[in-house]
Amino acid sequence: MIDIYLAGIGLCAPGMLDWASGSAVLRGEIPVNSELPKPAAILLPPAERRRSSQATRYALQAGQEAMNQAGLPATQAAVVFASSDGDGENLHHILESLAQPAHEVSPTRFHNSVHNAAAGYWNIATGARTPANSIAAYDDSFAAGLLEAAVQAASEYMPVLLAAFDLPLPAPLHAVRPTAAPFAVALLLMPEPANALARLQISLESSTEASTTMPQPELESLRCGNPAARALPLLQAVASGLARRIVLGWGDNNLVIELSHE
Amino acid sequence: MTPISITHYTLTSALGHGKAATLAALQADRSGLRPNDFADAPLETYIGRVDGIDEISLPRDLAGFDCRNNRLAQLCLELDGFAAAVAGARERHGPKRIAVILGTSTSGILETEHAYRRRDPASGALPDGFHYAETQSMHSAAEFVRRYLALGGPAFVISTACSSSAKVFASASRLIQSGLCDAAVVGGVDSLCSMTLYGFNALQLVSSQPCRPCDPERNGISIGEGAGFFLLEKHPLPNPLPLAGEGAMAGGDLINLAPFAPLALLGYGESSDAYHMSTPHPEGLGAALAMEQALSRAGLNPQQVDYINMHGTSSRSNDSAEDKGMQRVFGTGTPCSSTKGATGHTLGAAGAVEAAIACLSLEHGIIPGTCNTQTLDPELGSAIQLQHSSRKLRRVMSNSFGFGGNNCSLIFGTQP
Numbered sequence: 001m002i003d004i005y006l007a008g009i010g011l012c013a014p015g016m017l018d019w020a021s022g023s024a025v026l027r028g029e030i031p032v033n034s035e036l037p038k039p040a041a042i043l044l045p046p047a048e049r050r051r052s053s054q055a056t057r058y059a060l061q062a063g064q065e066a067m068n069q070a071g072l073p074a075t076q077a078a079v080v081f082a083s084s085d086g087d088g089e090n091l092h093h094i095l096e097s098l099a100q101p102a103h104e105v106s107p108t109r110f111h112n113s114v115h116n117a118a119a120g121y122w123n124i125a126t127g128a129r130t131p132a133n134s135i136a137a138y139d140d141s142f143a144a145g146l147l148e149a150a151v152q153a154a155s156e157y158m159p160v161l162l163a164a165f166d167l168p169l170p171a172p173l174h175a176v177r178p179t180a181a182p183f184a185v186a187l188l189l190m191p192e193p194a195n196a197l198a199r200l201q202i203s204l205e206s207s208t209e210a211s212t213t214m215p216q217p218e219l220e221s222l223r224c225g226n227p228a229a230r231a232l233p234l235l236q237a238v239a240s241g242l243a244r245r246i247v248l249g250w251g252d253n254n255l256v257i258e259l260s261h262e
Numbered sequence: 263m264t265p266i267s268i269t270h271y272t273l274t275s276a277l278g279h280g281k282a283a284t285l286a287a288l289q290a291d292r293s294g295l296r297p298n299d300f301a302d303a304p305l306e307t308y309i310g311r312v313d314g315i316d317e318i319s320l321p322r323d324l325a326g327f328d329c330r331n332n333r334l335a336q337l338c339l340e341l342d343g344f345a346a347a348v349a350g351a352r353e354r355h356g357p358k359r360i361a362v363i364l365g366t367s368t369s370g371i372l373e374t375e376h377a378y379r380r381r382d383p384a385s386g387a388l389p390d391g392f393h394y395a396e397t398q399s400m401h402s403a404a405e406f407v408r409r410y411l412a413l414g415g416p417a418f419v420i421s422t423a424c425s426s427s428a429k430v431f432a433s434a435s436r437l438i439q440s441g442l443c444d445a446a447v448v449g450g451v452d453s454l455c456s457m458t459l460y461g462f463n464a465l466q467l468v469s470s471q472p473c474r475p476c477d478p479e480r481n482g483i484s485i486g487e488g489a490g491f492f493l494l495e496k497h498p499l500p501n502p503l504p505l506a507g508e509g510a511m512a513g514g515d516l517i518n519l520a521p522f523a524p525l526a527l528l529g530y531g532e533s534s535d536a537y538h539m540s541t542p543h544p545e546g547l548g549a550a551l552a553m554e555q556a557l558s559r560a561g562l563n564p565q566q567v568d569y570i571n572m573h574g575t576s577s578r579s580n581d582s583a584e585d586k587g588m589q590r591v592f593g594t595g596t597p598c599s600s601t602k603g604a605t606g607h608t609l610g611a612a613g614a615v616e617a618a619i620a621c622l623s624l625e626h627g628i629i630p631g632t633c634n635t636q637t638l639d640p641e642l643g644s645a646i647q648l649q650h651s652s653r654k655l656r657r658v659m660s661n662s663f664g665f666g667g668n669n670c671s672l673i674f675g676t677q678p
Binding site: 002051078084085086094095096098099103104105106107110111112113114115116117119120121123124126127128129130131132133134135136137138140141144147148151152154155156171172173175176177203204206250251252253255 | 303357358367374375378379381385386387388392394395399400401404405408414415416417418419420421422423429432433436437439440442443456457460461462463464465532533534535536537538539540547548551664665666667668
């Protein structure tokens, strides 16, 4: 079992433009709505901001909010970015170019095509020379990212920022890999309890229990419709202030989180 | 850190299939690069192609995963008895206690490139029979390998460009030491596709000649493909082994122990440049940080490393930055070389392919040369070896650096 503390949350999703509005939605204080965020990614220098994609801006916006909430300089945290499909818009443009006779790929699009583009921009923006990871596990990308980040925070005894994000892919990719809505969430994990929002005790178990679902139909659709939104039950437990057992299904296993507020 | 045992490994690259073919090529200073004959991207360049991929067919129940990348993975898994060794570990630990963590940078994108050429002219839709999850998706590589090996532990892909399959060692090491898993299959696989050939070409990073790492005339990389797989386990058995059958019959702790392995991962270091998306920090600061952390985790001083397998891509900026980083940490005395003139740059598989070369170096006492390189760039100060040499090695470092300024250094060693 991994024992870890949650010290900051960032959110960038429809109707949940940040953690303050998101936690109110998750507590049922304000209704779910579909207003899309417009992440500015003010963290990025202007040249990088121009080159960065919407996917990177979602991820960085959530990451920055989580760091600010904890009041921790970004240079002190390792980062784990988790995404099933990365930057689909950029991928689509490259694939279209490659299908043309000239095969002309834009150099900027090519360097943005790496799955760790968001991590690279994060490091450039913050100046952090700390370890940066970029993980993919299809629908289980949030569980994989959480496991990686929690194990790293506990075993290296350092803050680790997890940022999970996925955005709808453009046509024709959307038809073969539908994503319901854009969603980015960031969790700052710490090895110590000081100023923690919650304690997370994480273990891997056999997949006998069903995954934890969301009681509100709109939020349950979002949870099922975006790999990063698999974080919603965990976020709802933090927002509600109640101790909860959260099950994230992951193939033959479950990632089980015992969340408490001690 | 506590060393993690490498109980089995294998690799394939342009040098050939498996450990013996690779070792023979390294001992002959032979390059596997050939004039580009990859029909999807007819650029004037040299490539490191793996022979025999087209002849591989996937098991019927995994047919949806069929793509060049997963064929290459399967080809490699069957070399050097690797899949059989994993079956043994599956018996020892149980399938759910073995993780699968693989690196790839482009997964099965070649399938998607083909599908984009066959879109419906009216609707733009992709053709029927295109399997996104099983080919294009990054996770395809890990999911295919997990199912092929009948494992049930946590499976995911690390995709940090050209450091991907080095970082898998760090993640697996932490996971095993945390007690959440007993063993892990790690490695990497990346295969030729149009995107990387045309993309690196657009960045003016592809040489029209066989690449020449650290040569004053070097003018870019040669793109290759390859795969490497490793079985990492927590507990080595003592040497000599207990009497056959006793441990297994007792039903006690011994049944869970891996066979004694002479090789181990001793340390890892991960860092970021925080400088530029596709150009390394000119002073090699991020690279140096990764090397220092690997030494620190292994509890070694720089003099205790006998050989460094460089990232050594043959781009002007990488080789210069890496040289500065190595000098910062090691001075100028530690023998080092780049094997990319032999294999080509296998991108997301480079970490695993070169980790396997590091293990071969340790087991067979060879420092590989730097193929194709005629003379050493006088601006580089490290002890770069052009021809291979033989000597006993105890600890070897392997460097891997990727776009996004993503760095990873690994140290492998022989266990007493």
